[in-house]
Structures are given as structure tokens and as C-alpha cells.
Amino acid sequence: MDLQHLETSDVLQIYDHLVKDFSENEDPIAPAGVRDENLLESAVSRQMVGSGTALKYANPVANAATLGYGLCNNHPFFNGNKRTALVGILVHLDRNKLCLWGTDQDELYEMILAVAEKTIVEWAAERLGRDIEFLEGESSSDVEVRYFSDWLNQHVAPVKRGERSIKYRDLRKLIQKHGFDLQNAAKSFIHVVRVHEGGSTTNIDTIVFPGFNRDADVQVVKRVRERCRLREEDGVDTEAFYDDFYPIDEFINKYRLVLRRLADT
Incomplete structure (x- = not known):
């Protein structure tokens, strides 16, 4: 199956839905709105980064991770960037017939907070039981996305549909x-x-x-x-x-x- 990614319009739909969903919550997204359209486009375009026809983040999990990383750290919205990043990841995976298993809301919020605070490498390495390793030529964001993606991979599985007699x-x-x-x-x-x-x-x-x-x-x-x-x-x-x-x-x-x-x- 070809890799499916999210468009800017998809992210805006997610954001609008979250604003409405949290409007009566004790932590509403307010003030709401796009802070910088260029930063939003930059975050979304991370999915398509590559050389020629070869994508840098060619598998769905890494592609979802880089989208979430961009939405979280570019701060394209006045508020709700972390929530939009998290839901963007979930929707991206769903579009590629994948889902997260064996984790819950609390752990996911902890994860996305680590992304925002630039501690995702340490957070993921601890949970994966691995030492932190740096690859030649990697930028700090490359390392963060890699460990972010590795943790997601531990919890990703295809969504299976259909019935049996x-x-x-x-x-x-x-x-x-x-x-x-x-x-x-x-x-x-x-x-x-x-x-x-x-x-x-x-x-x-x-x-x-x-x-x-x-x-x-x-x-x-x-x-x-x-x-x-x-x-x-x-x-x-x-x-x-x-x-x-x-x-x-x-x-x-x-x-x-x-x-x-x-x-x-």
C-alpha cells in the first residue's frame, strides 16, 4: 500500500475538532487559531522531505512521527499544538491502517510532552531499554524523530477488519x-x-x-x-x-x- 499522509486541510480539520471538543473542558484551547501559516505548512511538509523520489521518512510510523514532531515544535497554533500533534499522529496511522496498542492517554501525553521539551530521546530510550546512540550526520531533530519513531513502532500494529464463521x-x-x-x-x-x-x-x-x-x-x-x-x-x-x-x-x-x-x- 502506498504511504498515505495528511494535508494541511486535514490538520486544520483536526485542530477545529479539538477546539470544539475541549471548549467545555477545564483546559480549553484558547485563544484558538493559526499563529503562523508558514510554520504550519513547514510542519506538514516534513512528511514529504526527501531526495528526488526517495522520502526521508518512507515508512508510515516514521512519517507520522515527523509530522507530530513538526506540529509540536513549530507551534503553528496559538494553543493546542501538542494535542493537535498527538491526534495528527493517531489519524496519520489510521489512514495507513495502523493503530497504537498497549498504551493509553496518560502515556501518550507524557510522550508528546517529552517531544515538546526536547527530552524524547531520553524518554524513549529508557522505555525501550536502550542506550542512546547518535548516527553519523544526524542533526538533533533527526535523533529525536528516530527515537520517537522507535517508541511508536513498539506499539503499532495493523488494524484488522472482517468476520469469521x-x-x-x-x-x-x-x-x-x-x-x-x-x-x-x-x-x-x-x-x-x-x-x-x-x-x-x-x-x-x-x-x-x-x-x-x-x-x-x-x-x-x-x-x-x-x-x-x-x-x-x-x-x-x-x-x-x-x-x-x-x-x-x-x-x-x-x-x-x-x-x-x-x-x-
């Missing part, structure tokens, strides 16, 4: 891990329920049920995941659902999909 008994085991169950079979149907603390249940849906040892076809599995909000857009991609990987952190899932959701409105 599985036994009803296996479908039940999978949704039980997320607080749901298949209960109260009657004739050829069974209820999909949410199980609350204490054991009470709420009916979510009713699906065709030929028996726990029979196959649930792809459409049934798709319907159950949709009703239980266990789809990729809910933070539970195919691998997380079928293979018991960790779901995507709520913050990451919310903001990686910003441009996808805006495109649907």
Missing part, C-alpha cells in the same frame, strides 16, 4: 469476555444480553440459534458485534475480538477516527 459456543465465549452473553434460548432463537455487576442482564438483541455446536455465519457474528459495540470503530478490531488481544484504548480510538467520522457527517 465460528461455532455459537465460541461466539458466546468471545462476547463473555466483554460482559455479554447468549442466554434464554427458545425454539430457534437466543437472546444476546449485557451482564451487569451482580448478575442481572439487559436484552441487547435476539438472533437465530440452531444450537451451540452449530456454526454462526458471518452475518450473525457481524450483527452481534454491532449490537454489542465490539466492532473496529468501537475499539475492538478483528484481532482483538477473535484472538483476545487488548482492545484499543478509548482515547486513542476516539481520536484516531476523527477524520473518518467527520467525512461521514
Whole structure:
């Protein structure tokens, strides 16, 4: 797949969304607005730096890292530069069918603060368990982006989509891990329920049920995941659902999909 990058218009959409999203937060983005259009263009253009047709940051993770680095350190906006940089990274990765796993909002804010304070090399090296090494000809920003990218790489994995046909008994085991169950079979149907603390249940849906040892076809599995909000857009991609990987952190899932959701409105 060809490398996908963000345009200036994409970054502005992200910024506008964040301004609205944080308007009633205890830490609003105020005053809002572009401080310097040239610095914004410079930050975005980092994705395309290279020699001839060869990009300096040719893989999606490094490309996302250099974009985030530029947005964070160029300070193109009056306020909200770090938040825009962080969400820009999440959206960039999503556009390249990648996502961050095994990390959360607190660690990501700590990471982007290290980028802003020029301590990302030490921060990343400590978490990667590595000594700090400098390569010949590297500038200080080159080193920072490299370690920034290396840390991101430890948490990046493809987002997998699609359904599988599985036994009803296996479908039940999978949704039980997320607080749901298949209960109260009657004739050829069974209820999909949410199980609350204490054991009470709420009916979510009713699906065709030929028996726990029979196959649930792809459409049934798709319907159950949709009703239980266990789809990729809910933070539970195919691998997380079928293979018991960790779901995507709520913050990451919310903001990686910003441009996808805006495109649907």
C-alpha cells in the first residue's frame, strides 16, 4: 500500500475538532487559531522531505512521527499544538491502517510532552531499554524523530477488519469476555444480553440459534458485534475480538477516527 499522509486541510480539520471538543473542558484551547501559516505548512511538509523520489521518512510510523514532531515544535497554533500533534499522529496511522496498542492517554501525553521539551530521546530510550546512540550526520531533530519513531513502532500494529464463521459456543465465549452473553434460548432463537455487576442482564438483541455446536455465519457474528459495540470503530478490531488481544484504548480510538467520522457527517 502506498504511504498515505495528511494535508494541511486535514490538520486544520483536526485542530477545529479539538477546539470544539475541549471548549467545555477545564483546559480549553484558547485563544484558538493559526499563529503562523508558514510554520504550519513547514510542519506538514516534513512528511514529504526527501531526495528526488526517495522520502526521508518512507515508512508510515516514521512519517507520522515527523509530522507530530513538526506540529509540536513549530507551534503553528496559538494553543493546542501538542494535542493537535498527538491526534495528527493517531489519524496519520489510521489512514495507513495502523493503530497504537498497549498504551493509553496518560502515556501518550507524557510522550508528546517529552517531544515538546526536547527530552524524547531520553524518554524513549529508557522505555525501550536502550542506550542512546547518535548516527553519523544526524542533526538533533533527526535523533529525536528516530527515537520517537522507535517508541511508536513498539506499539503499532495493523488494524484488522472482517468476520469469521465460528461455532455459537465460541461466539458466546468471545462476547463473555466483554460482559455479554447468549442466554434464554427458545425454539430457534437466543437472546444476546449485557451482564451487569451482580448478575442481572439487559436484552441487547435476539438472533437465530440452531444450537451451540452449530456454526454462526458471518452475518450473525457481524450483527452481534454491532449490537454489542465490539466492532473496529468501537475499539475492538478483528484481532482483538477473535484472538483476545487488548482492545484499543478509548482515547486513542476516539481520536484516531476523527477524520473518518467527520467525512461521514
